[in-house]
Amino acid sequence: MNESEGSKDEALSFLPVFLPDETLYSLCARFHYMSGNRLASTTSHQLFGVRDAAMLHDFPPNLSTFEARTRGLLGNVAYLSQDRTLLKFYAPYQPAKRISAGIEALAGAGINRLKFRLGLPSSRIGAAHPLKACVKCIEEEIDMYGTAYWHLLHQHPAVWICPEHGELLMRSTGKSRTLNKLQWVLPHTVGDDEWKSLPSRLNHQALLLTRLAKFAVGILSSSKLELEPHSLRQSYLRGAKAAGWLTRTGNVRFRAVRQEFLRQAAALVDIPEFGFIESVNGGSGGFLAKLLRNPRSHLHPAKHFLVKALLFEDWPSFLNCYTEMVEVSYQPAMVSFSVPRADPRVDALLMLVAAGEKSLAQAARDLDLPYDVARYWLKRAGIVYVRPRPPSTSKTS
Structure with missing residues (x-):
């Protein structure tokens, strides 16, 4: 032995x-x-x-x-x-x-x-x-x-x-x-x-670094979330519009965005993992242009966090904006709950979650639904969803 x-x-x-x-x-x-x-x-x-x-x-x-x-x-x-x-x-x-x-x-x-x-x-x-x-x-x-x-x-x-x-x-x-x-x-x-x-010298960047950390807190405290690329980009554009960085035709005033981003974040290149910030100086605009101009979902989360910190005050502000963009995207396909619903998954979802048999994420997976659609249906039905508590860790063997 x-x-x-x-x-x-x-x-x-x-x-x-x-x-x-x-x-x-x-x-x-x-x-x-x-x-x-x-x-x-x-x-x-x-x-x-x-x-x-x-x-x-x-x-x-x-x-x-x-x-x-x-x-x-x-x-x-x-x-x-x-x-x-x-x-x-x-x-x-x-x-x-x-x-x-x-x-x-x-x-x-x-x-x-x-x-x-x-x-x-x-x-x-x-x-x-x-x-x-x-x-x-x-x-x-x-x-x-x-x-x-x-x-x-x-x-x-x-x-x-x-x-x-x-x-x-x-x-x-x-x-x-x-x-x-x-x-x-x-x-x-x-x-x-x-x-x-x-x-x-990075102590002078404490405000921005703290904002990034609080976005990470938001991720950790959120229920299971899948950020749909199209709605995510629309959220960034909404934030850019609020800052006056969109033209009348909806194009990004990228020179202004880049200038403000570098003013806030350029010093973070002193952190080895943030070396990618230098790509923003290139002719293509680097990751910043990709996130604002193309619905790319596979870029590293740290790059998304920097864009969120530029465009939104905090995590709740971003999440509220994103939720609105999801609702706008899916609303045309949604049928009012006051009339017969063509998609049988609506009733199945409501029964599973309301009965407490499944978490919202589990029910969405079982029904092959995007998480954000499931959350929208629940909201439209007037059901207040409470995230199940994680397994208890207070016991010892």
Whole structure:
């Protein structure tokens, strides 16, 4: 019997619970230190069935094994993948079928091409997600919990400031694999020489960085959302119109938009992941022109976030505008609920959601409906939808 098999039953006689906004990788790292396991591979075997699954801190695979080993007390595969990994950051900008395939990949070991499916290697941002932390969060958490942990919000590629403390985030340059030896890391276990801070001059960009972070908060707090490309572009054009950046014929005054965007955001090129901003200076206008002139849905979410921060004050302002654009797009095809409805899926949707048998997202998937159409039908029917609570994590085994 090897070490992992011998200690599995004893180690899993306890489980930590998720701390607020904690990633799955972080919880597993805390479990490792609490268990007293000597080897990182032992903990990975106990939780995931393989020696190095959880070393992938952004998209850990083998979640079906993790759910089974923890008896579902920390959530099922769908909850873990969508609410405790970075998948939710990318999900709104991807087709629902692609995200469903991503969840299936995370459930097993077939995640090799997940980042390719999300378009990360070709995004000019890259597929790596460096671990990031706020120095004040670390200090407070050690006082409160005796340990610091990795926040899901902080790991988002568009987030480089802690909205709670207004502190620029530090990036860990350490790795979970050192000299072929696996290791688990938490913010307070990272050596001082393994942190890289952003240039202090970026403190002058705190307002914009905080706005970007709050858009990420909006994504995390929203129910499952699929941003339809046409309605998304129409929302951007509505924002441009409100700023006076559209001609009478509806064309974008791109020179004015580019000038204002660079005035606000040009300094962010000091952040390596935001190097793509320089493309706006090119003759084609880079990503900014693509988002305003073409309904492109596969651009990296960080690029969408920058456009939203330019055109909208906050996430609720954008979401209200987007919802209006969806309603305008689908309204001609909708039939009033006061007259017979040709589409039988309307009644099926209302029955499933009103009876509490399905979440709105689940019902939409079962009926092969776009999520935004399902939400619109619910609104027209006068049904107030309350998002189901995620699986309870307050219990321990």
